Every structure is written in C-alpha cells, then in structure tokens.
C-alpha cells in the first residue's frame with residue numbers, strides 16, 4: 001500500500017479524546033489606537049482529567065487563551081475544540097473562576113452557588129444536592145447562610161469555586177483565582193484544590209503567576225513567551241496526583257520543575 005503524500009498534522013483519535021484541543025491559534029486585537037498580536041501559533045492538547053497550569057509574563061495572552069477555550073473570544077486563525085466539538089461561541093459546559101469572586105452581595109453563600117443552576121435552568125433538587133456536596137467538599141459547611149461580606153476572602157473564593165463546579169463542567173478554567181489571597185490562605189486553598197481536582201476528576205486549566213502553585217497543582221505546566229504569546233515549553237510534573245504540601249515542596253522533582261520554569265521565564269518575570 002502506498003503511503004499518503006502528506007502525513008496528517010494531528011491524530012484525530014487523540015484530538016477527539018482531548019478535553020481541550022487548541023490548534024495553531026493566533027489572536028490579533030485591532031483597536032483604533034493599536035494592533036496587538038496577543039497569541040501566535042499556540043497549539044495545546046489537554047487530555048481529560050488533566051490539571052494544566054499556564055505561566056508567563058504579564059500581557060503574554062494567558063487570559064486570552066482561557067477566553068478562547070470558553071468561547072468568549074474567537075481566534076483570528078486556528079481552531080479550539082472541547083472534546084472534539086469546535087468552539088464557536090460561549091460554552092455552557094465550562095466553569096470559570098476569576099481573581100475576584102464576584103458574588104452577589106445580597107445572596108447567601110448557598111444562593112450564590114445556586115445562581116449557576118438558575119441561569120442554566122437545572123432541576124432544583126439535583127442542583128441543591130450538588131451544592132450540598134460541594135459545600136461539604138470545600139469546607140463551607142456552617143457558612144451556607146452567610147452573606148459574602150461575612151466571609152473571608154478565601155471563603156468567598158471557595159463559594160466561587162462551588163458555583164463554577166455546580167453543573168459539573170467538562171473543563172474548569174481558573175484565572176489567577178488565588179492571586180488576591182494572603183500567602184497562608186493561598187497555600188490552604190492549593191491543598192484543597194488538589195483534593196477537589198482528584199475528587200471531581202475535572203479537567204483544569206489554571207492561569208497563575210506563582211511558579212510554586214503551578215508546580216504543586218499541575219500534571220503539566222505550559223510556559224509562555226513574552227507577547228506575542230507563544231508556548232516556550234510544556235513541562236511534565238512527575239509527581240503523584242495526591243500531593244501533601246510541604247513534603248511535595250521538598251521533593252527533587254518539585255525543585256527541578258520550579259527551576260526550569262524560572263529559567264524559562266527569566267529572573268523577576270513571575271511573582272515567586
């Protein structure tokens with residue numbers, strides 16, 4: 001049998017399997033004052049259930065990449081697929097967590113979480129059951145009726161996380177979700193995030209400025225170049241899924257990953 005003249009660029013089976021498939025994407029923003037190429041030639045496959053962090057200098061297009069996956073932005077060229085479906089507009093099968101929890105001040109924690117169900121018209125008994133599970137999982141039990149101003153910053157982010165997970169999204173997108181928290185709360189939430197990720201089996205794409213956070217939480221870390229953002233390297237993190245905090249940080253593999261990220265970013269390019 002003769003060989004095909006050109007080998008296929010991507011493996012269709014792997015592409016359909018991938019929770020997220022980004023293929024040769026570029027994004028250009030044209031405004032009256034300037035023309036910005038935010039991303040160039042970005043390709044990335046994220047298998048289902050994987051935790052991937054994205055690190056890179058400020059303005060290199062990390063948030064833009066998440067918005068493409070969510071369908072909030074269209075690529076100028078290239079394609080994005082979620083489990084094989086081409087992303088052509090805002091997706092309902094994703095969850096999004098931002099740096100600010102953006103909770104409704106007049107609603108209790110529980111009712112903020114259930115907002116997701118109301119917007120999606122989920123059956124209410126199913127939504128309440130799922131909300132209770134998530135409240136338990138994130139340690140919010142006892143604070144369900146508290147208003148946002150009665151919660152600490154860490155608790156507010158837990159509420160935002162529950163809201164993003166309520167409809168069991170295929171992919172959870174997190175944009176610097178722990179960036180506004182104090183260092184200790186951030187560590188606690190990192191530990192909880194590792195457990196929640198293992199318990200839910202959700203595919204996660206996390207944008208972070210923290211090298212330690214990226215190495216601690218991820219299966220792989222995507223390191224991006226300065227704008228126009230391209231992928232400089234994808235680093236595999238060879239650590240077990242279940243990770244205790246201090247023992248993980250003491251492992252040679254953790255040091256190897258953080259040093260490599262630091263080398264790629266250059267001194268001072270990321271927070272820690």
Ligand SMILES: Nc1ncnc2c1ncn2[C@@H]1O[C@H](COP(=O)(O)OP(=O)(O)OP(=O)(O)O)[C@@H](O)[C@H]1O
Nearest residue numbers: 029031036038057058059060061062063064065227
């Ligand atoms: N809607 C838009 N219109 C015009 N330019 C935009 C728009 N959104 C983003 N940009 C530009 O695209 C580039 C990438 O922005 P993006 O927010 O994705 O970067 P980032 O890596 O997430 O940055 P940071 O780490 O500082 O949050 C920036 O130069 C930004 O000014």
